[in-house]
Amino acid sequence: MARLRKAARIWGDPKAREIGQRALITPDDRVFTIDPPAIFGRRAPVEIEIGAGKGEFIIERAAEFPERDFIAVELSATVTRVLAVRCGRAGLGNLRVVRMDARTLVNLMLPDRSVSAYHIYYPDPWPKERHVKHRLFTPTLVASLFRTVEPGATAYVATDVRDYAGEIFPMMLAAGFIRAVEAAPGADRTGFARKYVAAGKPVFSASFRRPRESKNP
Ligand SMILES: C[S@@+](CC[C@H](N)C(=O)[O-])C[C@H]1O[C@@H](n2cnc3c(N)ncnc32)[C@H](O)[C@@H]1O
Numbered sequence: 001m002a003r004l005r006k007a008a009r010i011w012g013d014p015k016a017r018e019i020g021q022r023a024l025i026t027p028d029d030r031v032f033t034i035d036p037p038a039i040f041g042r043r044a045p046v047e048i049e050i051g052a053g054k055g056e057f058i059i060e061r062a063a064e065f066p067e068r069d070f071i072a073v074e075l076s077a078t079v080t081r082v083l084a085v086r087c088g089r090a091g092l093g094n095l096r097v098v099r100m101d102a103r104t105l106v107n108l109m110l111p112d113r114s115v116s117a118y119h120i121y122y123p124d125p126w127p128k129e130r131h132v133k134h135r136l137f138t139p140t141l142v143a144s145l146f147r148t149v150e151p152g153a154t155a156y157v158a159t160d161v162r163d164y165a166g167e168i169f170p171m172m173l174a175a176g177f178i179r180a181v182e183a184a185p186g187a188d189r190t191g192f193a194r195k196y197v198a199a200g201k202p203v204f205s206a207s208f209r210r211p212r213e214s215k216n217p
Contacts, residue, residue, distance in 0.1 A: 019088035045116035050102040057186040062095035118155040122192040156184035158205035165204035177208035
């Protein structure tokens with residue numbers, strides 16, 4: 001409720017809304033592809049954060065790497081409004097926000113080999129058996145992550161749920177990714193990560209690389 005009120009207050013301010021709308025990518029009926037070079041007006045490595053929440057990590061990351069382009073994907077309309085205003089206020093030309101189910105984006109809308117990194121931190125675990133169907137990670141989604149990353153590109157993952165990590169990590173390997181030694185840069189920098197780290201909770205993070213020599217798609 002407090003979150004809804006906060007989002008309504010922020011979005012109700014015309015100046016904040018105008019700033020947020022500038023950061024938002026709004027797909028419509030004519031747009032079936034998200035084409036990063038068309039959005040950013042240049043060809044640069046593209047990093048995507050799925051379930052970006054309020055953007056604590058991706059805003060810092062986009063500021064850190066101005067030579068790369070960033071898309072923050074968020075499903076919740078409420079959270080997206082807060083995220084878009086925060087991204088707009090950061091004033092970064094290399095960061096845009098899209099409100100959609102990341103499964104639609106990754107499975108259907110992104111071109112092959114168009115992404116240089118995915119960041120997926122603390123996806124909702126849906127622990128109850130009857131809710132498992134809502135989980136982000138499925139073999140289909142993971143195959144699409146593989147299809148859409150460039151050879152040599154990395155998908156970074158973190159979760160606070162041991163059992164979920166135990167499903168995700170083998171799924172990534174089964175899709176053709178290989179485990180990389182590199183630490184996941186957002187594993188301790190997102191909004192949820194900061195809470196978990198402060199509470200001393202264990203987190204399970206890993207990086208997965210698409211081999212350079214991998215074949216189509
Ligand atoms: C537990 S929160 C973690 C947020 C952020 N990654 C962090 O670590 O602070 C999960 C986020 O993923 C979003 N989400 C859940 N399913 C999604 C989907 N299918 N596509 C895009 N975002 C999704 C939720 O709305 C929520 O904001």
